[in-house]
Amino acid sequence: MFLISKVFWIVFQPLAFACLSILLALLMLLSGKTGFGLFFIATALVILVVTLFTTTGTFLMAALENRFSRLESTTPPVCAIVLGGGIHTGHSAERGTYVFTRAADRYIETLRLARLYPDMHILITGGDNGLSGSLHGEAEPAARFFIDHGIDGHRLILESKARNTAENASKAARLLDENGIKGRCLLITSAYHMPRAIQLFEKQKVTVTPWPADYRTGGKAGLRFQFDRPATNATMLSTAMREWSGLIAYRLMGRTKTVLP
Incomplete structure (x- = not known):
């Protein structure tokens, strides 16, 4: 299961999947399958725009970070x-x-x-x-x-x-x-x-x-275009998608009771 999860993420992290889509588009175009080629080009373009130029990653990260807060107590932790x-x-x-x-x-x-x-x-x-x-x-x-x-x-x-x-x-x-x-x-x-x-x-x-x-967001995040921070946006979306994928996978395997507690 550990190996499968690693290989899955190597392929399906946003920028890697965009590169794979471009490669598939070239193969389709070279083989004369123009329709499929255009489909994969469009897929790569959408992934790149969402990953690099929107706050989708920040929005997904904030949803995870806001689930739990520090619970102060008068009892010292052991x-x-x-x-x-x-x-x-x-x-x-x-x-x-x-x-x-x-x-x-x-x-x-x-x-x-x-x-x-x-x-x-x-x-x-x-x-x-x-x-x-x-x-x-x-x-x-x-x-x-x-x-x-x-x-x-x-x-x-x-x-x-x-x-x-x-x-x-x-x-x-x-x-x-x-x-x-x-x-x-x-x-x-x-x-x-x-x-x-x-x-x-x-x-x-x-x-x-x-x-x-290790908070990555301020807690409040909306969905919008953001053109001045492409590297940060890409990192945020990659991290968020990896965590959401883990939550869904663990739920499907029965390791957890719910996707988001």
């Missing part, structure tokens, strides 16, 4: 579960340090909470989610980051094999049980990723308090 994705595993391994991705706020927010709650455990789960599987996970560079910033290494629980969110949840559940951690646990991941993550942890019978981080 653990923070941090989902991988905030550290570039390849660059970190090559450079011998921690190289952050755009989702670095997952770790920055966890560090803030770790200082606020000195007895809170930190469970970091995230392996190499590439097709090769040859790189180290996020556990080692993440541990180095927290220790470098004054967090006692004994508070850290590390998991470096999970390749996707479902494996994050199952492996984290096992580690919580093995370490006898019971009580209020915060789930820290990107806000747009929280709807899928929260359901997968519930499926593992792990009760978590959502603590979204």
